[in-house]
Amino acid sequence: MKQKLVLIGNGMAGLRTLEELLKINAELYDISVFGSEPHPNYNRIMLSPVLAGEKTIDDIVLNSLDWYQQNNIELITGDSVTKIDRVKRQVQSASGQIRPYDRLLIATGSNPFIIPIPGADKKGVIGFRDIADVDTMLAAAKTSKNAVVIGGGLLGLEAANGLMKNGMQVTVVHLLDSLMERQLDKPAAALLKASLQQRGLNFLMEAQTAAILGEDKVSAVQFADGSELAADLVVMAVGIRPNIALAQQSGIHCERGIMVNDTMQTFDPKVYAVGECVQHRNICYGLVAPLFEQARVCANHLAQFGIARYEGSVTSTKLKVTGIDLFSAGEFHEAEGDETLVLQDPSQGIYKKLVIRDNKIKGAVLYGDTMDGTWYFQLLREGTNIADFRSTILFGQHDLGDAGHGDSKVLSLSDSAEVCGCNGVCKGDIVKAISEKGLFTLDEVRAHTKASSSCGSCTGLVEALLAHTVGDGYDAAPSKKPLCKCTDHSHDDVIHAIQKHPIKDMRSVFQQLNWKTPDGCAACRPALNYYLLAAWPEEYVDDAQSRFINERAHGNIQKDGTYSVVPRMFGGLVKPNELRAIADVCDKYQVPEMKVTGGQRIDLFGVKKEDLPPMWKDLSAAGFVSGHAYGKAMRTVKTCAGDTWCRFGTQNSTGLGVQLEHLTWGSWMPHKFKLAVSGCPRNCAEATIKDFGVVCVDSGYELHVGGNGGIKVRVTDLLCKVETEQEVLEYCGAFTQKYREEAHYLERTAPWVERVGLSTIKQAVVEDEAQRKVLYERFKVSQKVSQIDPWKARAEGGQAHEFTTLNIV
Amino acid sequence: MSNWKLVTTLTDIPQLGSRVIKTATMNIAIFRNSEDRIFAMKDECPHKKGPLSQGIVHGTSVTCPLHNWRIDLASGEALGPDQGCTNTFPVKIENGQVFVQL
Ligand code: SRM
Ligand SMILES: Cc1cc2nc3c(=O)[nH]c(=O)nc-3n(C[C@H](O)[C@H](O)[C@H](O)COP(=O)(O)OP(=O)(O)OC[C@H]3O[C@@H](n4cnc5c(N)ncnc54)[C@H](O)[C@@H]3O)c2cc1C
Ligand code: SF4
Ligand code: FES
Numbered sequence: 001m002k003q004k005l006v007l008i009g010n011g012m013a014g015l016r017t018l019e020e021l022l023k024i025n026a027e028l029y030d031i032s033v034f035g036s037e038p039h040p041n042y043n044r045i046m047l048s049p050v051l052a053g054e055k056t057i058d059d060i061v062l063n064s065l066d067w068y069q070q071n072n073i074e075l076i077t078g079d080s081v082t083k084i085d086r087v088k089r090q091v092q093s094a095s096g097q098i099r100p101y102d103r104l105l106i107a108t109g110s111n112p113f114i115i116p117i118p119g120a121d122k123k124g125v126i127g128f129r130d131i132a133d134v135d136t137m138l139a140a141a142k143t144s145k146n147a148v149v150i151g152g153g154l155l156g157l158e159a160a161n162g163l164m165k166n167g168m169q170v171t172v173v174h175l176l177d178s179l180m181e182r183q184l185d186k187p188a189a190a191l192l193k194a195s196l197q198q199r200g201l202n203f204l205m206e207a208q209t210a211a212i213l214g215e216d217k218v219s220a221v222q223f224a225d226g227s228e229l230a231a232d233l234v235v236m237a238v239g240i241r242p243n244i245a246l247a248q249q250s251g252i253h254c255e256r257g258i259m260v261n262d263t264m265q266t267f268d269p270k271v272y273a274v275g276e277c278v279q280h281r282n283i284c285y286g287l288v289a290p291l292f293e294q295a296r297v298c299a300n301h302l303a304q305f306g307i308a309r310y311e312g313s314v315t316s317t318k319l320k321v322t323g324i325d326l327f328s329a330g331e332f333h334e335a336e337g338d339e340t341l342v343l344q345d346p347s348q349g350i351y352k353k354l355v356i357r358d359n360k361i362k363g364a365v366l367y368g369d370t371m372d373g374t375w376y377f378q379l380l381r382e383g384t385n386i387a388d389f390r391s392t393i394l395f396g397q398h399d400l401g402d403a404g405h406g407d408s409k410v411l412s413l414s415d416s417a418e419v420c421g422c423n424g425v426c427k428g429d430i431v432k433a434i435s436e437k438g439l440f441t442l443d444e445v446r447a448h449t450k451a452s453s454s455c456g457s458c459t460g461l462v463e464a465l466l467a468h469t470v471g472d473g474y475d476a477a478p479s480k481k482p483l484c485k486c487t488d489h490s491h492d493d494v495i496h497a498i499q500k501h502p503i504k505d506m507r508s509v510f511q512q513l514n515w516k517t518p519d520g521c522a523a524c525r526p527a528l529n530y531y532l533l534a535a536w537p538e539e540y541v542d543d544a545q546s547r548f549i550n551e552r553a554h555g556n557i558q559k560d561g562t563y564s565v566v567p568r569m570f571g572g573l574v575k576p577n578e579l580r581a582i583a584d585v586c587d588k589y590q591v592p593e594m595k596v597t598g599g600q601r602i603d604l605f606g607v608k609k610e611d612l613p614p615m616w617k618d619l620s621a622a623g624f625v626s627g628h629a630y631g632k633a634m635r636t637v638k639t640c641a642g643d644t645w646c647r648f649g650t651q652n653s654t655g656l657g658v659q660l661e662h663l664t665w666g667s668w669m670p671h672k673f674k675l676a677v678s679g680c681p682r683n684c685a686e687a688t689i690k691d692f693g694v695v696c697v698d699s700g701y702e703l704h705v706g707g708n709g710g711i712k713v714r715v716t717d718l719l720c721k722v723e724t725e726q727e728v729l730e731y732c733g734a735f736t737q738k739y740r741e742e743a744h745y746l747e748r749t750a751p752w753v754e755r756v757g758l759s760t761i762k763q764a765v766v767e768d769e770a771q772r773k774v775l776y777e778r779f780k781v782s783q784k785v786s787q788i789d790p791w792k793a794r795a796e797g798g799q800a801h802e803f804t805t806l807n808i809v
Numbered sequence: 810m811s812n813w814k815l816v817t818t819l820t821d822i823p824q825l826g827s828r829v830i831k832t833a834t835m836n837i838a839i840f841r842n843s844e845d846r847i848f849a850m851k852d853e854c855p856h857k858k859g860p861l862s863q864g865i866v867h868g869t870s871v872t873c874p875l876h877n878w879r880i881d882l883a884s885g886e887a888l889g890p891d892q893g894c895t896n897t898f899p900v901k902i903e904n905g906q907v908f909v910q911l
Pocket of ligand 2: 110130
């Protein structure tokens with residue numbers, strides 16, 4: 001028999017938990033849901049746009065009644081649970097319904113705080129929390145004129161804006177002298193107030209409400225100084241209180257909220273709680289992003305996987321008043337010793353402030369231009385060291401070499417503009433899918449629209465669209481992004497576990513790190529295979545079945561299922577007999593097309609899979625090894641003519657390139673890795689857009705790192721200058737090895753350098769000589785096993801099953 | 810009408826891998842998963858005819874090498890939000906020998 005799960009609270013956190021649970025184990029429980037409200041689960045966040053007339057109730061339903069039915073979930077609406085019997089393990093509702101449980105989930109949300117002043121119980125005094133409140137407000141707007149909103153925070157201002165849009169005269173009453181003091185500093189608050197005043201809102205600041213006047217219905221608000229303000233409707237938006245009455249009555253330990261541990265379990269191990277009603281590590285959250293993270297963890301434990309932990313969230317805020325751009329995150333009031341970066345342009349109504357501690361962002365307030373909010377928030381959550389770009393950080397991410405893919409363009413794009421070039425998805429499709437299907441996360445958008453699921457260069461745009469379409473409901477990636485859906489561990493967790501535990505084979509990774517799937521997926525297996533290989537080059541046995549086909553067959557798969565073959569030409573140098581050998585091979589195997597590549601060598605297209613081994617045999621006989629043009633591996637070393645021939649050459653760039661290629665060929669990498677050597681600063685080999693580039697000068701060699709010429713062009717950073725070829729080789733090996741050991745799989749050097757910071761890399765490779773030598777040594781050890789030509793090995797019969805078919809008629 | 814054909818032995822198919830059978834009319838991919846279950850289906854992705862035999866096998870599905878659709882090995886159906894289906898064939902193992910019904 002299935003176990004029974006009862007959910008109290010048919011709201012956003014509870015239902016998200018059920019959705020996550022169904023995703024991982026739909027069979028475990030019979031589920032019943034009690035909800036006080038008469039509606040299926042809806043997007044509470046969107047009540048503000050509903051009030052403002054920008055959306056309808058139908059638009060904001062998240063789980064329709066059909067959804068409950070399809071998933072065999074019993075839904076009891078309009079009925080509050082009034083009693084939890086923890087001994088008999090059952091709950092009872094107001095209407096007398098009883099449901100037993102094996103596991104109970106409490107997600108009762110919170111209640112608006114109603115200030116306990118005389119008259120607060122009069123008709124026409126409400127909070128702003130649910131559909132009923134919105135209905136009351138809309139009805140009041142039809143028949144009466146004056147509204148007073150008490151509380152100048154996020155909720156109060158959204159209520160005031162909505163009421164004003166419905167034709168009411170609205171005054172916002174605030175106790176302090178500055179609006180949204182929990183999200184904004186004074187300069188930003190002043191800009192916000194001026195802009196709202198211009199739209200027609202009235203403000204009464206530093207006013208303490210003393211009483212609500214009127215017969216049985218409100219007629220005016222009275223203040224501590226005796227003054228009065230006429231009112232037909234009073235909305236109290238001074239804060240929320242976790243809704244813990246039921247839990248408290250049942251003897252579940254509560255403080256401000258229901259106390260839970262990192263697994264979202266209350267003090268009663270059968271009872272879990274998520275959402276605004278809980279208190280976790282002393283914090284009660286009031287925004288959905290952290291609640292969704294809680295839901296994911298809770299579902300993992302309800303499904304009895306038992307590995308996820310919720311460790312708290314950093315939150316960010318946006319105000320959903322159309323036309324006002326405001327973003328706030330983290331600690332925006334500077335503490336002793338903090339630094340602040342401020343950009344202020346009053347005539348444009350722009351204000352940006354970042355609070356910095358030890359070169360890391362601790363908080364951000366943006367007003368007027370919030371395009372980079374997503375980026376600052378990511379830097380904040382990931383604790384990125386910003387030393388290398390702090391002088392330009394306030395101008396935004398596009399200042400960092402982003403070739404026009406920044407989200408700054410997202411709003412001005414038309415609906416027909418193509419956002420995802422790979423899958424041909426337009427902005428309109430994405431926005432439509434987000435609002436119609438109620439999507440919250442990047443993964444959901446990827447699954448439903450395919451946008452950003454291929455090359456990923458449009459991820460920033462899609463994230464920006466999400467953020468703008470669903471407001472703060474957007475479930476920004478948690479600071480610890482899981483490696484893939486098979487695990488809750490991040491790339492760093494996995495790399496660390498493999499190196500330190502130590503773990504030396506794939507099955508042990510699955511077991512020791514509690515993988516959720518029996519043998520991983522197409523995303524994690526190649527990553528794990530690489531991490532194991534990089535950590536244990538001499539011990540780990542490469543797993544062919546965990547490699548993407550290109551690396552398994554050592555050629556690029558083509559759209560028709562044939563392969564391409566790219567022999568290595570060290571430094572782009574080639575001899576007549578080698579060219580002749582290539583030509584002969586092409587004749588012999590009827591290669592349909594030859595092409596000189598961008599990497600200074602020759603690509604032979606359209607080779608049948610079964611022809612690969614004999615062809616490699618012939619190439620091998622002529623002295624060629626694999627060019628690894630198919631691999632997350634060292635690709636090419638591009639060189640220029642250099643001082644042998646060129647009138648400007650300062651050093652032997654060609655010869656150095658050949659040496660570098662002999663040092664690095666065959667090496668598996670987190671992603672592809674390209675090098676170049678230019679003989680002078682004219683830089684004909686384009687060394688400054690390579691992963692590792694050398695520019696020769698009279699006095700030695702400039703070493704450049706982290707360049708990328710692909711989807712998003714990034715110019716290299718200067719690592720250092722050295723004087724001898726031997727040093728170039730050593731620094732190159734050390735840099736390469738550091739990247740191999742620390743970068744995430746499928747992260748090229750450009751994003752890696754930006755993530756960890758150039759100074760960290762300089763420290764290890766340039767400043768710390770001992771560490772450089774250790775890294776270089778480790779690289780050479782790994783190269784001893786990597787430089788066995790895979791083509792030759794297969795030409796001699798290795799992995800034969802890969803290349804032969806089983807014929808039958 | 811039983812036209813079971815002996816095609817190979819279990820050990821000749823790598824775990825979490827595949828082999829390809831050539832017939833007069835088409836290529837058939839034959840997969841072996843981590844629990845030594847065997848599946849056979851037309852070697853053509855319902856999306857753009859990618860050779861499924863070249864994909865990465867996990868659980869009871871294979872990820873197409875061309876654009877990452879996931880195909881259920883037992884039913885031939887595309888999984889997740891993608892839609893499409895490819896032909897499957899009955900298979901059996903007797904004494905370590907693999908037969909496909911064509
Ligand atoms: C053959 C070649 C084009 C040519 O004819 O010149 C080529 C062909 C492919 N490139 Fe490239 N790239 C080639 C040079 C480049 C260059 C230029 C260079 O290296 O100087 C770049 C930009 C420089 C750079 O990488 O920084 C380049 C940036 C890319 C990218 C974008 C990488 C990025 O980080 O943004 C991809 C996509 C990827 O790797 O995910 C890609 C992916 C591909 C793939 C492998 C697509 C695929 O996954 O199947 C293409 C394989 C075609 C085939 O079927 O064989 N190719 N590709 C070049 C092979 C060079 C070689 O000798 O190995
Ligand atoms: C107008 C408005 C705008 C907002 N804007 C944003 C925003 O922009 N960004 C953001 O992140 N967040 C925003 N929020 C906050 C966000 O909506 C909440 O954080 C979120 O809904 C909390 O989810 P929950 O499941 O904890 O509570 P709820 O969604 O409130 O769900 C709790 C449910 O439990 C029911 N319930 C309570 N007690 C019982 C009982 N005894 N028996 C049965 N049912 C019971 C309640 O009726 C309610 O339906 C906004 C909230 C409001 C009201
Ligand atoms: S070779 Fe490179 S640029 Fe050309 S189509 Fe293929 S991936 Fe695109
Ligand atoms: S051909 Fe298989 S996913 Fe495109």
